[in-house]
Amino acid sequence: MRDAVLSALSTVNDPELHRDLVSLGMIEQVQIEAGAVHVKVNLTTPACPLKGQIESDVRAAVLTVPGVQTVNVTFGATVRAAVMALPGVKHVVLVGSGKGGVGKSSVAVNLAAALARDGARVGLLDADVYGPSVAHMMGQGAARVSANAERKMQPIEAHGLRFLSMANLSPAGQALVWRGPMLHSAVQQFIKDAAWGELDYLIVDLPPGTGDVQLSLTQTVQVTGAVIVTTPQAVALIDAARAVDMFRKASVPVLGVIENMSYFVAPDTGITYDLFGRGGSRQLGEYPLLGEIPLEVALREDADAGTPAVLAHPQAPASVALAQAARRLAGQISVRAEHRALADLPGQLTVV
Known part of the structure; x- marks a missing residue:
């Protein structure tokens, strides 16, 4: 089931970055126990304006995997920067x-x-x-x-x-x-x-x-x-x-x-x-x-x-x-x- 869950998550795009959550490194954790799946998404900002849409899309995608009965989605956040503006x-x-x-x-x-x-x-x-x-x-x-x-x-x-x-x-x-x-x-x-x-x-x-x-x-x-x-x-x-x-x-x-x-x-x-x-x-x-x-x-x-x-x-x-x-x-x-x-x-x- 693990590969199937990851495959399903790879179909979910960040609405602003327009790339899938897996390739963006935003899937921080996946836990599978029987038919229950817990997914932790690491957002690119704690002030994400489309957090609700991401949660809905993740839940809908994972529920398409055979054998999955429930999906729990939680969030973390790490603001990313290509170049630090100042030390820290x-x-x-x-x-x-x-x-x-x-x-x-x-x-x-x-x-x-x-x-x-x-x-x-x-x-x-x-x-x-x-x-x-x-x-x-x-x-x-x-x-x-x-x-x-x-x-x-x-x-x-x-x-x-x-x-x-x-x-x-x-x-x-x-x-x-x-x-x-x-x-x-x-x-x-x-x-x-x-x-x-x-x-x-x-x-x-x-x-x-x-x-x-x-x-x-x-x-x-x-x-x-x-x-x-x-x-x-x-x-x-x-x-x-x-x-x-x-x-x-x-x-x-x-x-x-x-x-x-x-x-x-x-x-x-x-x-x-x-x-x-x-x-x-x-x-x-x-x-x-x-x-x-x-x-x-x-x-x-x-x-x-x-x-x-x-x-x-x-x-x-x-x-x-x-x-x-x-x-x-x-x-x-x-x-x-x-x-x-x-x-x-x-x-x-x-x-x-």
């Missing part, structure tokens, strides 16, 4: 926009929190040196960054992830009047002189625009890709297109677009209003639309209160949309990693 860090993902005021930092914080909630090891870097807001959104505005025994910056831990922000290094309310070389030095320290530890994803909240910090990051670290945050408004889309062009010139793949403040649903009537237009993000090109995030009061209130909305109010429509966007982003990262080093993907199979 598998993927660096930049969250950028062409202009301020589109909710980029709020989106970055909630993407990071959603990935961590799903079981990934996540870091969050607030690279908006002039206007850091991540510390406040994480409820750690008064915390101070310390150094470890190796004299490296120790990221602050909150809500299941690690983060660094200039707000936790400089006095509250103090403006930083720095030129380009000082910004470059700060980015270098945040990246290379911080004890990030073992991370699956390091999410970087960029400052608005296409300036020194963006260039420093793309020249300092192996970036997996970028997420563009925009509103559907034409003015925002013009600047978002500039951000896309900047990443193209820096050879940074755009993993997808998130349309923030996409629409507003009046809580008293349920009527939907497209306050800034809707669907304009599709004008940015053939990039995956990771999510359309509605404008909600709770999203702002949670940010001000210091708890990511995906954790404070996980059932709210904006939180659900952000969590889905995080899983789609994780899927895009897995696809890119598989395309870069398919031949090197590990595969371990234990048959009992």
Whole structure:
């Protein structure tokens, strides 16, 4: 029966990688006892957006094997990377926009929190040196960054992830009047002189625009890709297109677009209003639309209160949309990693 089970599993494709689970090394374990079969699938990310479909397909395939009466499917997850972005860090993902005021930092914080909630090891870097807001959104505005025994910056831990922000290094309310070389030095320290530890994803909240910090990051670290945050408004889309062009010139793949403040649903009537237009993000090109995030009061209130909305109010429509966007982003990262080093993907199979 063992060979028959493996043969059946080889007909099941990962919906995003478009290759079968056996050749991808995703079948971690098969146990057979009488007519009961247990299959453990090792996903390429704990935030897999199509986990339910994989489970259904595995169960259906194995049930076609003569003699199989029941199928139990469980999951593990190992985020894969063709090239480590940093020692211990598998993927660096930049969250950028062409202009301020589109909710980029709020989106970055909630993407990071959603990935961590799903079981990934996540870091969050607030690279908006002039206007850091991540510390406040994480409820750690008064915390101070310390150094470890190796004299490296120790990221602050909150809500299941690690983060660094200039707000936790400089006095509250103090403006930083720095030129380009000082910004470059700060980015270098945040990246290379911080004890990030073992991370699956390091999410970087960029400052608005296409300036020194963006260039420093793309020249300092192996970036997996970028997420563009925009509103559907034409003015925002013009600047978002500039951000896309900047990443193209820096050879940074755009993993997808998130349309923030996409629409507003009046809580008293349920009527939907497209306050800034809707669907304009599709004008940015053939990039995956990771999510359309509605404008909600709770999203702002949670940010001000210091708890990511995906954790404070996980059932709210904006939180659900952000969590889905995080899983789609994780899927895009897995696809890119598989395309870069398919031949090197590990595969371990234990048959009992």
